[in-house]
Amino acid sequence: MSDESPERRFRTLFISDVHLGARGSQADLLLDFLRYHDADTIYLVGDIVDGWALKSSWHWPQSHNDLVQKLLRKARKGAKVIYIPGNHDEFLRNYYGTHFGGIDVVENTVHTGPDGKRYLVIHGDIFDLVVQNARWLAHLGDKAYDFAIQMNRFVNFFRRMFKVPYWSLSQWAKQKVKNAVNYIGAFEQALAAEARRHDADGVICGHIHYAVIRDEAGIRYMNCGDWVESxxxxxxxxxxxxxxxxxxxxxQKPAVVPQVAARAA
Structure with a gap:
């Protein structure tokens, strides 16, 4: 198969939370994914680059540069690429309305499906009270999350040795810890309310690294997940x-999550 002819083509592709510049970013896997998948429109739904991590210590391996070049190449070849900055790449929020390398930078946007349904596309961090009101706590949590990612890689190294499927420590914790479950639920409700305020049928976001498609009070809530763990x-x-x-x-072949995922219990 040629790199120029991906196996699967979609109408639209939504990617968030790649965290280029962070040591936990799995840019190589996203690069591999993009070799097999293409779309007419690609939304980059925030935290593609991790400015927080880069400010702490510079980390930019070749795979991160290759991924940026891959996205720019897709834009040159005709894909419409829209970048919605998140809190980790907030430095790009100074460039709303600009166009660089074939990529448009916007605060948020509304995506219209072929059936006419409208979806608000937004990173979602502005609805995270920790990020907005206790920035120091968000940074502290970010360090703890990095540690969890390193532990997760250590565990999965041995799981691969014994041919056991990939397992995510933080996803498990998010589903088991009551406060995390409550946080996710509150985040989903806030995003659904914002979609309703925009007179949209649904919302597409990132930020909390928890991929799901489900209905929230008549609004279709969809989270892209991330490219650090899942x-x-x-x-x-x-x-x-x-x-x-x-x-x-x-x-090299995708596993598909059911279209409407069950709420974490």
């Missing part, structure tokens, strides 16, 4: 239906 992307097919593709363990 390695997930949200895709829209030509008929307007959405799915989450998980690309882990250096897979």
């Amino acid at each position: 390695c997930t992307a949200l895709v829209e097919h030509d008929d307007g239906h959405f799915e989450i593709i998980t690309w882990a363990d250096h897979a």
Whole structure:
């Protein structure tokens, strides 16, 4: 298969939370994913670059540069690429309305499906009270998260040795710890309310690294997930239906998450 002719093409591709510049970023897996998948429109839904991590210590391996070049190449070849900065790449928020390398930078936007349904596309951090009101706590949590990612890689190294499927420590914790579950639920409700305020049928976001498609009080809530642990992307097919593709363990064939995922209990 040629790198120029991906196996699967979608109407729209949504990617968030790649965290280029952070040591936990799995840019190589996203690069591999993009070799097999393409779309007419690509939304970069925030935290693509991790300015917080780069400010702390410079880390920019070749795979991170290759990924940037890959996205720019897709834009040159005709894909519409829209970048919605998040809190980790907030330095780009000074460039709303600009166009560079074929990529448009916007605060948020509304995506219209082939069936006419409207979806608010937004990173979502402005609805995270920790990020907005206790920035020092957010940074502290970011360090703890980095430690969890390193532990997760250590565990999965041995799981691969014994041919056991990939397992995410932080995803497990998010589903088991009551406060985390409550936080996720509150975040989803806030985003659904914002979509309703925009007179939209749904919302597409990132930020909390928890990929899901589900209904929240009559609003379709969709989160892209991340490319630090779960390695997930949200895709829209030509008929307007959405799915989450998980690309882990250096897979060459995608695993599909059910279209409407159950709420964490």
